Amino acid sequence: MQEKKSILIVGHAAGGRARSVVVVVFIVDGNGQLVSSSVHWTNGDSGAERTALATLRRASPLPQPPPDLLDGRGHLELMEDCLFNDNGKFQLRELASPRATIID
Numbered sequence: 001m002q003e004k005k006s007i008l009i010v011g012h013a014a015g016g017r018a019r020s021v022v023v024v025v026f027i028v029d030g031n032g033q034l035v036s037s038s039v040h041w042t043n044g045d046s047g048a049e050r051t052a053l054a055t056l057r058r059a060s061p062l063p064q065p066p067p068d069l070l071d072g073r074g075h076l077e078l079m080e081d082c083l084f085n086d087n088g089k090f091q092l093r094e095l096a097s098p099r100a101t102i103i104d
Helices: 046-059
Strands: 020-029 034-042 075-084 090-092
Touching: 020 046, 034 046, 046 075
Parallel strands: none
Antiparallel strands: 020 034, 020 075, 075 090
């Protein structure tokens, strides 16, 4: 049985009110290549969902993850929040402060 590694990043969420929120879950391989992606949670804005997933695909390859974070298949599963506001722009939510600690 493969032991699953967990990471806890302690921080704070970005302020302000977003028109749409999309949480994407995605898997990258050891080279940072996107293996799969999907919407984990959304407030129902299909355009924002498409934009979040398309942005993730365009960003691939991502930086190579540290080998000790890869699972038994050589993959790393991640989640990211995308916030969309009323002026047509979006941002990734700040989930951790600059001094956050990563815990194995």
